[in-house]
Every structure is written in structure tokens, then in C-alpha cells.
Amino acid sequence: MTGDDVSDANRMGAFIKDEHAIAKGKVRYIGEPVAAVAADTEAIARKATQLIDVQYEALPAVLTPEEALAPRASVIHEDAASYFKVFDTGTVGNLCSRTEFREGNIEQGWRDSDRIFEASYETQPQAHLSIEPCGALADIDPSGRITLWSANQSVFRVQANVCESLGLPMSRLRCLTPRVGAGFGNKMEPHVQPIVVLLAMKAKRPVKLILSREQDFEMVRARHPFKIKVKTGVKNDGTLVAREVDVLLDGGSFADDSPGVLGYSLLMSCGPYRIPHARCHGRLVYTNKMRFGAFRGFGVPQMTFATETQLDEIAHALDMDPIELRRKNLKQDGDVWFGGQTIHSNGLSECLDKVQSASGWTKAQKREATPHTSRALGVACAAHISGLLSTGAIVRVLEDGTIVLNTGAVDIGQGSNTVLTQICADALRVPVDRIGIASPDTDGSPYNWGTTASRVTFMTGKSVMGAAGEVETKLKEHASEMLECSVDDLELLPGGLVGLKGVPDRAVSFAAISARAHWAAGGPIVGTHSWVFDQKTVDPKRAIVIGLPFPQIGIFSFNALVVDVEVDETTGKCSVNRAWSACDVGRAINPRMVEGQIEGGFVQGLGFALVEEMIWDGARLANPTLMDYKIPTFQEAPKLLQPIIVESPDPAGPFGAKSVGEIGINSVAAAITNAVNAATGVQLRKLPLTSERVLGALMERGER
């Protein structure tokens, strides 16, 4: 198949419909698929691809946002103006989208400030690097109905995207998700699924495609490189008064989730602090690179790197303890987030207490080291939302009294199947081993937007509680007829029983009730619930918001992180010896898995801070292999990595739970950089902190 098999009109995209299933007419980055071959064996397919003769006409490439925005730059999407967009993106030439927030009066803010700090920051592209590369398998029925198994984070987004990109009615495509070997954001939107489906339709046979590691590097998606200018005004006592942020994002060849990343990073640009006057602006730019997209943190690790390292600069300038500076400005319960929702639970102050105490923090961040090394503590804070959009759950009590929970939520290895099972088990007072969990299936699962935006525990958990509540109501209705009593006199008893309150031996089992329901109601007891955020729009008196492609959500998790970093002054190599990461997750449904998320987020953040970087040699990705692209191993992980759970239950959450999937990564690069800066006295503003870069800074410091 080639682009000729795809209609020009059939373009997909989460926010801007700018992408065909396969390159059509124009190739926008090196690695973009131009042809696909299916064959009986991999060897035949490889041979066949070698016989393909592609004629390329070379076009000038634009490889940075600055080049792309320059006058007379080669335009990557000539028809961008006519593309369908889900919000007003402000697309012009290679400018893909722009977002702006204003709150208070920024000019007044500068006037009210005693001191103003301003600097530019830069972050690098990072690869998602799931252990399992992207892959898919499509089968086609004689009726033309297609079944698609694929590694993904949202079986429903796969369905929508494939149908959009191939012009298929959604009713003709069933999408399933088997076990997934991690996602981190790059399996939320499509990868090879449209290609595999089209090949199966053409071949009228099942087609399977698993990307090689190199292809997975080159053609899926990666974390956006950010260029961020941050300007902050403060009082001499450390009170934050004004914040201006200007962001330039390289989006790569297609918009994908990038407008969302831009918007969300700006929404988080004041951090968890009270800053009365703010103006945040950002631009997303098309370039001739692979698309960048959603990645754990969704723009916040980059933004936090800039804002939280500037906070330390301010603290040093004001001779304040960095923790005290933060504590002084923290948002409190009942405060309102940047332009939006009221916060009802905020355990960040407790998080700061915990890491301060655990780490033995003192204002003098420097710690004793060897002659050739320096060592210091660093701190950073961050916040993260607990979901977006909508999700459902179906709970069925089968004839033997066991339960099947079907949510459509993809467990990408983070353990949501376990957590949702626990929530259901607690709600119905049954042991967890009585509950089976259905895997996501567009034909049979309730709608679930996806495993993204740190939403599954909070949102799907809410749906599970709603569905379990409906089951409880139905169980009691049947039981009241079976026991000849009022529904109000009944209660769930442990182990799958409905009993008369205070009369322990008057009870009926779930199995007996379900058997009755089969006769009386035509099937097992079924509870269904769809949970939808009460999505407030921004109060225009409070803030101006232009180009935010999703509603604002007010349920936040918080993190305070302290790291103990050692810098080898002879090589520039930075190592994290110890780390204390306190997360306010509302309520830890499964504490061990919460700790696992905090640990995993830290180590992935460590890679982002110190070693990981996708490097382009001209237009070509130079290091698309595990030989050349390094991620942290046990060797690089801190000797002590202490996750600390703080529970500030949110009234809206299931049993008070908030999110934990992304919060643990957001502040890592900032805290490490603050520690390196404190240890060495340099001011690093560009990631990653490779030995070369740190050594360069140390040499510059020496020259000063």
C-alpha cells in the first residue's frame, strides 16, 4: 500500500486533522512510512520492500521552530488553513497553534515587584521507549467487519483514528487491547494501526506488524523539546507577584497531541503557587521532524524545569531557603487554579514537611563531599491533574455470584486492573479474587477515553463505584422480595451476601439473587455508570484563555521532591545518591503500586534530567537504537529512593483518591538541576545535564 490507497480527505488528528495513514504525495520527515508490504513471511515482505522504487524530489527542510517561523520558510502543510480543527488553533504557515492565558494585570505585577528575574530554558526530545514496541494485528471477516488487536492506551481512540484515517464506518471496526508492554503516552494516538487495517482490507487476510526498535524510535512520537522564557516578579520577602512565560514548542510534522501539551504546560506555568498577575503565551510549530506528542507529564516536566529552577535562583538571590520560598507562596485548599477550578484538597505543604524532614534539609544545601566532587540537596514541587473527559464502567454479578468488571480502561502496566478491582471489591464487600476484569473491547466495553492524563484511578474508579452502587441497589431490590422486607432494612455483608440489618442469619447470596434475576429480569445483575467531570469553563472576569483545547479540571495531585546529588568535578558526571519524593495522591488505594509509580516516574525523570536525548543529524535521527540512546539502569538509580505517600483525600475521588501516574516525574529534572547548581555554583538552564554540558559549565565557572 502507498498513499494512493488513502483518500486525501481522510485525515486524522486529535486536535487538527493533518495526518494521513501513510505519506501521501509529500514526505514530511525521515522515517515517515511511504509504502507498506504484507506477505506470508517476514523474509518475503523484506525482499518486496527492497523492490520498491521511490522517486523523491528534495524540498528544503525546516528543522527548528525558529527556522520554520522564519519568513519564506518552506511550508510543511500547504493546506493547513483548510484542515478541520477541534478548536481555534490560530494556525498560520508553519505555526501550528498558539495558546495564551492572562490573569490579573501583568503590568501592575511588574510595578508591584521589588525584583524581577528573567531567563531562558531549553529541554531536549526524549523517547518513550516502552519495552514493547508498537504493533498491531488486524483480521477481516467475510462480511467486511474488521477486528484489530493493538498495543494502545485507548481502544476507543484507536477505533476513532483508524476509521477517520481510512474513511471506515466505526461500526465496521472492533478494536481490542491485549496486555500492553507500557505506553507512557505514545500509544494513546495511533501508530501502525491504520496501515495494518488497510493491508488486511486489501489482502482480505489477517495482517500483523510489529515495529523494530529503530522504527519505533523513528516513526512513533517523542517528548517535545521546549524553549521557555520565564520572567518572575517578587517582593523582597519572597512573595511571588507576577509571572510571564513564553514557550516555543517543536511539534514535528503533525499536530497530534501537541496543542494539548502546549495548553497544559501553560496551565501549569505558575506551578502550585499563588501568583496574582500572570501572562503565559506559547507557540507550537511544525518542523520536518517526527511528530512529538503526549509523554508522561504532558509538558509539565519541561515547564517545571524552567519555573522551579528559576525559583531557586530567586531564593538564592533573596537569601531565602528554597523550601521556605515555596511554602510562603503555596496555594491552599479553596484557592483557585490558574483561571479555573477551585482546589478542594492540597497536601503539598505536608509533602514539603515530609521531604524536608526525611532528607535532613537545611538552607545550606551543600553537603560534605570528596575533594573532586561536590554535593548538595535540591528541591522542586509540582502538581498534576487527575483526569479529563469521560469514562464508564459495567459491573456484572454472574450466576455463581462472581463478578466481572468491564471498564474499557487499558492497563498499560501501571496496575489499573488491580486498583479498579480493589475499588469494586470494597464497594461490594467481596474478596478481590471473586472479580474478573474484562479486557478493553469497543464492542463490549463502556466508553473510556483512555489511559492518559492520570485519569484511570480517579475517573474510572468513580465509574466503578457508580456501577457498583447500581448493582447494590438492584441486589437489594431482589433481596427485599426474596426476604420479604424493605430495601432500607438491607445491607451488604462481607463475602457476597445481602442481609437483613441486625439479623445475621437472614441473608441471601449474590449467586441466589443473580439466578433469580436470570428468570425475572432476563440476565445477571448489571450496573452501569458513566462518570463525567463537572467541567467549568473559565470565568472571563477572572482570566483570559485563548487556545486551550480542553476544559479545566480542579482535582490536583501534588509532589515535593528532594534529591541528594553528587557532581564529579573532573568529569562533570552527576549522580543522584538519594531521593525523597512525597506525593499527595488523595488516598493510596494500593500503596505498593503508588510507590511503584512514584519510583518509576522518578527514574524516567532521572533519564530526562541526566542522560536521555534524541539527537538529529540534519533531518535524520542519529541515535535510534539502544546502543546510542541510553536510559538509566539500576546503576544510575539512587541508592536510596524513598517514595512518601501523603493522603489529602479529595471529596470527589473514589475513596478520596487522586492521580499518581504522572505526578512523580514532573519535578525530577528541576530538583536535580537545583541540586547541581547548589553544589557547583553554576546556573544550568538546558537539559540534559550530561557530563559534557556540566563539565562545560564548570569550566566556564572556573574562567569567571
Next chain:
Amino acid sequence: MTGDDVSDANRMGAFIKDEHAIAKGKVRYIGEPVAAVAADTEAIARKATQLIDVQYEALPAVLTPEEALAPRASVIHEDAASYFKVFDTGTVGNLCSRTEFREGNIEQGWRDSDRIFEASYETQPQAHLSIEPCGALADIDPSGRITLWSANQSVFRVQANVCESLGLPMSRLRCLTPRVGAGFGNKMEPHVQPIVVLLAMKAKRPVKLILSREQDFEMVRARHPFKIKVKTGVKNDGTLVAREVDVLLDGGSFADDSPGVLGYSLLMSCGPYRIPHARCHGRLVYTNKMRFGAFRGFGVPQMTFATETQLDEIAHALDMDPIELRRKNLKQDGDVWFGGQTIHSNGLSECLDKVQSASGWTKAQKREATPHTSRALGVACAAHISGLLSTGAIVRVLEDGTIVLNTGAVDIGQGSNTVLTQICADALRVPVDRIGIASPDTDGSPYNWGTTASRVTFMTGKSVMGAAGEVETKLKEHASEMLECSVDDLELLPGGLVGLKGVPDRAVSFAAISARAHWAAGGPIVGTHSWVFDQKTVDPKRAIVIGLPFPQIGIFSFNALVVDVEVDETTGKCSVNRAWSACDVGRAINPRMVEGQIEGGFVQGLGFALVEEMIWDGARLANPTLMDYKIPTFQEAPKLLQPIIVESPDPAGPFGAKSVGEIGINSVAAAITNAVNAATGVQLRKLPLTSERVLGALMERGER
């Protein structure tokens, strides 16, 4: 695996829990599995089975019901008394179950009769012979959850049976049904699924097993051989007054669906006629043969063979036209079925008119033939229910306005997917190609008892209409807010629109409504419905019913059949030249497929009447191959086979539809036998009418 892998307590069975997944301790018939082996290749597995050394201790076999009921007969289930039973079966020794119906006063009936006719009839075992032999594939997840694909008629019965036979919680087993190559009743209850699941659990790997044709013959199930005594009292004018029936069923080694077959055949033993006094009694007996079970017609082809051939005997004795005799006694709309439900639609009289006219029927049934052949018309009538128990449907309107219909109903090739799609399309006024149909899945489909008892069009159709109705309500609720009008002012417009009545350009599409629902209600528009019969129990003033294992249902389809049969008097070979089969199906949702069902039922009935017979040589099935067991081919099919659709809509049916899956087979053997008897002057009372048997009767006639 062997019986040692199965706990003694884990027995399955639709009515009596008498069967292990694999022979345990005792082997009850030749062909019963005693061990199963899974291996990487079929060759290894075959070799491994040859290494199994089974030590058998020979026990005396009982191979007929009479032998089994004899005093001191070897008992097949020593523990039968302790088995769990879903109704009072009256099990004693090898007597598996008994059923009895009484209506009116049989002694009074005999006194009121001018003449009494009495005879014994016998039918043979018939093989289901689906093109696809039974098979299953089970996979097991590291969590221990099992997915099972199998050829079946009810994904929910598979789940229940496998879990029962292996002691598995139902929540641990997901059952799926891919396309099925026909069922005819033998794939309703389990075949190899429990064995395959247990092998997969032991191997912790996927296991697939497809039976060979021989195994499929020997170890699944077949149509029951019946021995039937029928005694009928009539007035001289042909008015039926009294009917007594006594039935002896060979059930084989396990009860399976046999108690149901016995009960249902007795429920139909008065046929579609008014007979004020009746007493029907039947016994089901365990023997050392393979289990017999459900087969298209569910005992009615056998019962109809006896009762409808006796009716012709009566007609000849009274010198009446057989059609007139039947017409005189027909039940009418508003009459009550044998002990039970009121009939609200009955097109049998019209069916008789149609076949009488199409066939050129005259009282002199004999037709002109060649010197060595004789030829005559034969008639028979029958009825059949339209379902049992419960079924559900879920209709989803996706974001692009297309629709997925999920019912859990297995399409076994009869075309229910098409019919249910049509019902849904009509209900929502969209073209059929906008609707995709989900395949049955215990995790995602609504409960559906199964594709059996002629129930899918009627019952699942009712559920689809209910679910579509809920969708219509929800669509209108959204549309009323979108168009700012009252719900009552809205109507569905063709092509997936909801519009303001009388204002054609004020309409919103299903796609727009579904998109809105995603934001406002957390997912697509979903309608759910479970349809349950209003199941009346028998009025004890009207009738005595003992041992009927299911409630009575009052929605009947009817059939009148005339055949034109030629008998070669030199060989005894009978051939059907022409056939006219009129079926009252209420409303033919898909006329071509209704005709297909009538034709298919006829040809399968033709095999039953003339050629098909499973023959036991002692305890061993002697003809378990397609070489030795013959079914009709195009060669044997009538030159003219005219299905005639009669529509007497039932107020309860979807668009008035009733059943068609089984009605077409019930009267075939009876009509053919009546024609043979009329052509030759013999009185055949035993099936099949093989050349040998007919020639024997002709020779006897010659000797008389």
C-alpha cells in the same frame, strides 16, 4: 488429563448434574473420552495417546430402554438419586426422568368416542452432522483468566457448563463465539470445551482441539430414538375426542437436554388440534449409548410422525379427506394450548389452504405413476414455539452515527445477524449497512440463553426493539436540547436523523447527537433491553402437569406440508418429487431467509424420513463416517420444493414475527410416510423408510 483431574463434585448438566468433563472411574459408552493429551503438534499428541494404557473392567451393558428398565439391570448412574436436579425428575435406577400431562377426563373421552385407534411407532437416532465438527480453543492469561473460543449455540451456556464441570468461578472464564458452521442443537450444551480449558490450565498455554468427523459422530450427541404408543378416540364425523400417548425415550449415558425433549414432545402430542381429553406420559431412560440431546424440532418430528400418521389412518377409516379431518379439529385464535397459554395468532388454516391449492390436492391422494411405481400425495401439520427463557440486546450509536448491535445471540448460519440487523435498522430508520453486529462474548454481550428453541428472531428481536426504543428516547432527549423543542415534537427521519415534525430542515444527525453525548453523558448513546416472557404456570384446574422442566409459552408458528412421493415397488425406494411447505411465521422479516429455513428443515426432515440412521453394533456405533452414514444430497432433494410464507402476525412478536428455525422439519417424516402409505396401501410405523423397510412392507402386503 484424565478423570483424576476432575473433582467428583464438579458435574454438569442442563437438568440433571450427572456428567463429568471426562470419564471418571466409569466409562458409560464407547466413545466417551477417558484421557486427553495436548502437545506441540498433532503428531506428538497422537503418539502420546497411543502410549496410554487404560485398564478396563468390563461391566454388563444396557443398550435399549427396555433392557435398562428390566429388573436387576446394570445401573448406569449408581449415585443418580443424589445428583442435583433442576426439577422433580422422578429418577429411579436407570429411569432418568418422567413427565405426565392430563387434561379433561381421559376415561370420559373414551366413552365419548365412536371409534378408537391405537398403534405403536418408532423412530431412529439421527446425527446432527454440522459441516463444522465440534472444536474449541482456550488460552490462559498469566493472571489465570481464561479465554475460550468455541463452536457453540450459546456462549453463556458454554461459560456456565465449563465453570460447573471444572469448579471455576465464572468471572475467570471469558467465552467467545467466532463464526459457527451450523449447530442444529448439538452445540447448545458443551462438547469438548471443558476438556480444552482444563488442558490449557494444566499446560498454561493455548490449547486447540477440533474433533474428527468420527469423534463428532461418536461423542457429541444425536436425535433421540422414540418409541411412541398413540391412542386416539374420535366421533364418526371426525371430531377428535381423546388422545393418550405413551413415550419411551433412549437418553443415552447422560441426561443432557433429554428431560426437556421428553417434556416438549409431550406438550406437542395433541398437535395443533382441539382434543378435550388427553393423557400423555413419557419416560426417559439411561442406556450405555452416547448421550442424545437437542436436535432441530426437539422431539416434535418424532411425535408428529406418530400422531400425524395415525390421523391419516383415522381419515382413511372414516373415509374422510385427511386435510378435512385436520381442518375440522384445528385450534383457533384464542384457544388454549395443551394445559397452557392462549394462542393469539394461528395461520394454520391458511397454510392448509395454500398447500392444498398449490399441490392440486384431492381426497384421492393417489396419483398416476408408471407400471412399477406408485405415487401419492401426503399431508401433515405441526406447530412449534417461538422461544423460551430470556435474552438481551445493547444498541450503541457511535460518534460517527453508525450503530453497533450486541445481542449475545450466536448466528449458527441461519442468518440471525441479518434479521436482527434488519429489525434494528427498521426501528431506527437507518440503512442496514450502517449497523455492525458484535459477536457473542460473555464479557461484553448481554445475556442470551442461546440459539435454540426457535427463539432468536422472536425473543432477541424483541430485545433489539426494546434497546432501539431506548436509543430513540435518548436521541430525542439530546435533540430536544439541541433544537430547543419538546421531545414530543421530534421524530426519527430516515438515514440517521432526528427532526422536528413537519419542519424537514430542522434536524440533527445521530453523529452530532452522539458527539454531544460523549461530552455530556460520558460516551455514546446506549440502549439496553432484556426481554422476558410473561411465563404463566399451568392452571391446575385445567390440566395436571408433572415433570415439565420449563414454563409453557404461547407463541406458536404453524406448518402444513404436502408432499408428492413416488415409491419404486421393485426396490422399495421412496422419492419425494415435489413438496409444498406453508409456514405461518407471523411476519417474514427476511422472506428469502425464511424460505431457506423452510427448505433446510424439509431436506433435513427428508433425511430423517428416508435414509439417515445411526446404527449400533452391540455397544459400538457402527456407522460413524460419511461413507456409511448418508444424508440427502441434491440428488435426493425434490425437483420442486416450494416454501410458502403465511403471515399471521403475533401481537407479541417483533413486527409480528414468530419462529421459523424448527417448524419446517416437524411434519416432514409424517407427510412422507402418509404419502407412501397412500401410494402403496401399507401402514408404515417405523422410521426411516429405507428401501429395505418399504420393500419388506410391500412384500408383506403381497402376502396378505
